[in-house]
Amino acid sequence: MAIPSANNPILSAKNLCVESLGGKESFPVLTDLNFSLEPGKILGLVGESGAGKSMIGRTISQYLPNGFSVTKGTLAFDGEDLVTMAAERRRNLLGRDIAFIPQEPLSGLNPVLTVGQQMKEHLLRIGLAAGENWRERALKEFEAVHLPHGAALLEKYPHQLSGGMCQRILIAMAFASRPRLLIADEPTTALDVTIQARIVKLIAEMQKRDGTAVIFITHDLRLASQISDEIMVLYAGRPAERGPAKQLFSAPAHPYTRCLQLANPNISGPRRGLFILPERMPGLRVLKELKGCRFASRCPNAIEACTETEPPLADIGPNHIAACIRTEKTPDIVPPPLAPGREIASTRIHLNGEKLTKAYTTAWSPFAKRSAFKAVNSVDFTLGEGEFVGIVGESGSGKSSLARLVVGLDTPTDGRITLAGRDVTANGRSEKAYRRQYIQMVFQDPQSALNPRRRIGSIVTQANEASGLHTGARERMDRAAELLKEIGLPPDAAMRFPSQLSGGQKQRVNIARALCTLPRILVADEIVSGLDVSVQAQLLDLLLKLRDEHGFSMLFISHDLSVVRYLCDRVLVMYRGEVVENGETETVFADPRHPYTRSLLAAVPPDDVNTEWSPVAAEAGYQIE
Amino acid sequence: MRMFATIAKLLVKRVLTAIPILLIVSALLFCILRILPVDPAAMSLPPNATVQEVEAMRAEMGLNLPLYQQYGIWLNKLFHGDIGRSIHFRQDVTSLIGSTLPATIELAVIAMGVATVFGLAGGLFLFYVRGTRAEAAMDFLSILLLSLPEFLWSLFLLLIFGVFFEVLPFTGRLSPGFERPVVTGFLLLDSLITGKIPTFLNALEHMILPCLALGIALSPSLMRVLRSSLLDAYQDDYIQQARLRGLSEKRILIRHGLKNAILPTLSLMGVQFGFLFGGTLLVEIIYSYPGMGNLMVDAIRNADLPIIQGAGLTYCIAVLVISIVVDSLYLILNPKLRVR
Numbered sequence: 001m002a003i004p005s006a007n008n009p010i011l012s013a014k015n016l017c018v019e020s021l022g023g024k025e026s027f028p029v030l031t032d033l034n035f036s037l038e039p040g041k042i043l044g045l046v047g048e049s050g051a052g053k054s055m056i057g058r059t060i061s062q063y064l065p066n067g068f069s070v071t072k073g074t075l076a077f078d079g080e081d082l083v084t085m086a087a088e089r090r091r092n093l094l095g096r097d098i099a100f101i102p103q104e105p106l107s108g109l110n111p112v113l114t115v116g117q118q119m120k121e122h123l124l125r126i127g128l129a130a131g132e133n134w135r136e137r138a139l140k141e142f143e144a145v146h147l148p149h150g151a152a153l154l155e156k157y158p159h160q161l162s163g164g165m166c167q168r169i170l171i172a173m174a175f176a177s178r179p180r181l182l183i184a185d186e187p188t189t190a191l192d193v194t195i196q197a198r199i200v201k202l203i204a205e206m207q208k209r210d211g212t213a214v215i216f217i218t219h220d221l222r223l224a225s226q227i228s229d230e231i232m233v234l235y236a237g238r239p240a241e242r243g244p245a246k247q248l249f250s251a252p253a254h255p256y257t258r259c260l261q262l263a264n265p266n267i268s269g270p271r272r273g274l275f276i277l278p279e280r281m282p283g284l285r286v287l288k289e290l291k292g293c294r295f296a297s298r299c300p301n302a303i304e305a306c307t308e309t310e311p312p313l314a315d316i317g318p319n320h321i322a323a324c325i326r327t328e329k330t331p332d333i334v335p336p337p338l339a340p341g342r343e344i345a346s347t348r349i350h351l352n353g354e355k356l357t358k359a360y361t362t363a364w365s366p367f368a369k370r371s372a373f374k375a376v377n378s379v380d381f382t383l384g385e386g387e388f389v390g391i392v393g394e395s396g397s398g399k400s401s402l403a404r405l406v407v408g409l410d411t412p413t414d415g416r417i418t419l420a421g422r423d424v425t426a427n428g429r430s431e432k433a434y435r436r437q438y439i440q441m442v443f444q445d446p447q448s449a450l451n452p453r454r455r456i457g458s459i460v461t462q463a464n465e466a467s468g469l470h471t472g473a474r475e476r477m478d479r480a481a482e483l484l485k486e487i488g489l490p491p492d493a494a495m496r497f498p499s500q501l502s503g504g505q506k507q508r509v510n511i512a513r514a515l516c517t518l519p520r521i522l523v524a525d526e527i528v529s530g531l532d533v534s535v536q537a538q539l540l541d542l543l544l545k546l547r548d549e550h551g552f553s554m555l556f557i558s559h560d561l562s563v564v565r566y567l568c569d570r571v572l573v574m575y576r577g578e579v580v581e582n583g584e585t586e587t588v589f590a591d592p593r594h595p596y597t598r599s600l601l602a603a604v605p606p607d608d609v610n611t612e613w614s615p616v617a618a619e620a621g622y623q624i625e
Numbered sequence: 626m627r628m629f630a631t632i633a634k635l636l637v638k639r640v641l642t643a644i645p646i647l648l649i650v651s652a653l654l655f656c657i658l659r660i661l662p663v664d665p666a667a668m669s670l671p672p673n674a675t676v677q678e679v680e681a682m683r684a685e686m687g688l689n690l691p692l693y694q695q696y697g698i699w700l701n702k703l704f705h706g707d708i709g710r711s712i713h714f715r716q717d718v719t720s721l722i723g724s725t726l727p728a729t730i731e732l733a734v735i736a737m738g739v740a741t742v743f744g745l746a747g748g749l750f751l752f753y754v755r756g757t758r759a760e761a762a763m764d765f766l767s768i769l770l771l772s773l774p775e776f777l778w779s780l781f782l783l784l785i786f787g788v789f790f791e792v793l794p795f796t797g798r799l800s801p802g803f804e805r806p807v808v809t810g811f812l813l814l815d816s817l818i819t820g821k822i823p824t825f826l827n828a829l830e831h832m833i834l835p836c837l838a839l840g841i842a843l844s845p846s847l848m849r850v851l852r853s854s855l856l857d858a859y860q861d862d863y864i865q866q867a868r869l870r871g872l873s874e875k876r877i878l879i880r881h882g883l884k885n886a887i888l889p890t891l892s893l894m895g896v897q898f899g900f901l902f903g904g905t906l907l908v909e910i911i912y913s914y915p916g917m918g919n920l921m922v923d924a925i926r927n928a929d930l931p932i933i934q935g936a937g938l939t940y941c942i943a944v945l946v947i948s949i950v951v952d953s954l955y956l957i958l959n960p961k962l963r964v965r
Contacts, residue, residue: 063869100866159960
């Protein structure tokens, strides 16, 4: 199964098993992992959350969670087993020969130390050439990752920088020692699309410069196929499929890979339906009782035999293996037909914004002149009945500020908002009450949007408290049961607390709460970002289904253009507080007029793995950072 | 540079807000103590004074004027550094406070130093033993320490080191035979300035037991806060990232963990230091230490209004000064609070 090669692998895993032994029960975390990574190659690790992707990075560093340990197999770095190696020897490798790039660049740097202090600490540890000054070296490394004004940067604290800049600093640090192995764990998930493209390109550029082997961990199969040489798809701690990136992406052999691919909306070509992977990946604790294929319960191609024995990883092509006994059936998995286009019952306009402006002035201070910053600048928009309108743009483009104006969390400094025929610009007590009947907001992070001390039944019917109607316990429980049914949660979920639900279920509850009083308009701020593609697909289809039933309209804020393309009828593109392009989603994405829209679109990894992804060139003249 | 500008800004702002606070506190002190059923005039006279004499005294002291006028007069005098004369000690309140305040400040500062050393060391140790069997024992011990008040520690230490082993003095600030040098009013400082090393050492010996008692009593809460803030900090990505860069655990703890975890500990220390000014009272009494605490007790026992007012104001100023110092330290240690 090993890929034949003249080079010695820099990292190779043989039958690697990681188990959790602490606590009352032991369960497998990673099962029978085999791979080898040669110098200068990129291995993409793909899978849903909980599949064990990050655990591989932790196994390499041997900073495993409490109670977790390697129970079988070897993980060799340049021929030396990292698992049995003396801790001091391994620590010596970390930061020098093995480098890591984290998921959250802002929290990856110490908030109370300057960039310079942290850079200096790292450079002194990896060792400078004789007579070399750490400062000069730091500037050199910053230059390599295209960070301008390096000298000024050294004096800055992380919170004074953007996420993209922090990630560049972390990349500069990682490559400063010319490592032989780099582990990048979802390095772009927390960043904007355009920044994501640049960061990915930067990692590839640096990797080529130093001939570094890279493990690129991501939940985005499309992104992985663009950057990697080889891809390994993990499912419930076990490899489902492994093969050359292009081949794996264009002809996936394992149904799971195919389903993941089809769960993600496409950005080019005709729109297609999303494949909905049912339920969730089996929890690690039940794996031991599970016979047969781990994916069988969600697999559209599963037959009786799949649930009897665990399928071995079998060769299905050159360097291409998959753990499935029916790989020939995989191409038969097709996306469901696209839901029929929305029937526009009327052309009534619900919501209308004219020249909306929100300016923030700095606080009064005797030491500085007050200055104004326009977060939203003279924005015109309309939202018709039953219409889904997407708002796209990078962080700081004014998307969320616009949403806050619409729901009345902020009052515009200029312009006019009309809601169902009434001017609500003033945003006083009566306007707020009027707004509440019509508009509800769904927040981004279900983790913090749901009060952890309240039961789901009480959370979803919260709006009744404000309206003063149907506040009886009986009435509320009945309404909660209805709502939970609509969003596809079991009725007993009403008695649970948010911590007992999965991320996707929490976001459903978040949506149910907004729907409780049957609003005519939903404002959704990045509600599917940070979720797995499978959960994302479930939620997108849920929103479409609920629109069919209730006919509400929605302002859908997102940085993910393919999601907007799938879901929204029209799109507003925002840049620095202004709307730079506005029109039917299909038209705008097929024929973008504004250079900024073009750069946003170019930043999305293409659907076709053979199309060249050139995000940086398209951005020329539109510098954001 | 930006840091100093921000601190300067903070100082200006805090001093400006301190003025109304002091006015409100002074008005409260004045009114509440006037409402007390004590007649300062009667108290200033011998018990066999006649009613006429009392009335004359009242007129002389301005007690027959309306309350707001009395307050105005009192405030005016206050601005000129005159808080009045103690009825009991027959001395200016300013000079009484001037001679006892330095003693209390010395006691509080050294006790806080002891608490900081014990608190930081204990907190680091508690954190170090996390997840081991020693943790439960240490946890138990720290809660036990937390539940012992400072006067109990005072008595324990006094009995053990003062009475039983007879190794340390436990009354007053100096042994008989030592002459007290007066330059700044701070005994330790003055004896050093005048080069009287034996006096300095003797004064230091006298401070050991009261400072230990206060320091030990304050340290368990510091330990526990530091431990939990360290645990929080270790959940953050930058700690993991520092590990993945191959830094040693010791370096991660001191340079990355402690630097972040010290912030909540620092605010607790600020609060404790404020309380310490009132909290030295029992310890001062037990060790017959001539500080503000003993002065207050005498004043309250004798209903000596001017001293109570003066001490109350001093306490208020001390708390304001401490909070400004703590906030400035916060700015130095936490760059996020500085203006961008």
